[in-house]
Amino acid sequence: NAGVMQNPRHLVRRRGQEARLRCSPMKGHSHVYWYRQLPEEGLKFMVYLQKENIIDESGMPKERFSAEFPKEGPSILRIQQVVRGDSAAYFCASSPRGNSGANVLTFGAGSRLTVL
């Protein structure tokens, strides 16, 4: 039973380029969360998605960032026109349920974005 799969593990982009990070949730999980971790800091909530729906994106910057979780395929976190401040580890987590009961999150290994 594979866990939460994220790719790429490491991504290097130049300023102005686009970054796409992918996340496949655990088998049986239909809820996906994206968190950002800056160096030496904690995990900051970005967005929560269910299949084909963004439920809450209150932690996502208003510009350049978008997320989707299509009916088929992985969830995608997309960062357009990257800047050096976007350099961070981006973690995806999944859970078997959303609004009812406590959400036990299972995290992936993360995607580390470096913007040159």
Next chain:
Amino acid sequence: GENVEQHPSTLSVQEGDSAVIKCTYSDSASNYFPWYKQELGKGPQLIIDIRSNVGEKKDQRIAVTLNKTAKHFSLHITETQPEDSAVYFCAASTGGFKTIFGAGTRLFVKA
């Protein structure tokens, strides 16, 4: 919104000693409190959690206590080993979808 504060930010102990990490939360509606361990280059892994209807939970060398009145909860690791060295995060959730994390504690266990 919910805020979770975690102390200390760094903790160094001798192998065999105990380690205690403390967290406070702001939202009295929080009812689920997980703890995660993050090793270098890896994602956070759930090590123990506690729900608001209990005051203490233990799993081998780790235990968590919860004081709902004071809105704080703690992680206790006994008989620490070098492999316990990692970053530990506390978190709080109201049972909805949003889990708020503390800033993390970097634990060093010296052999």
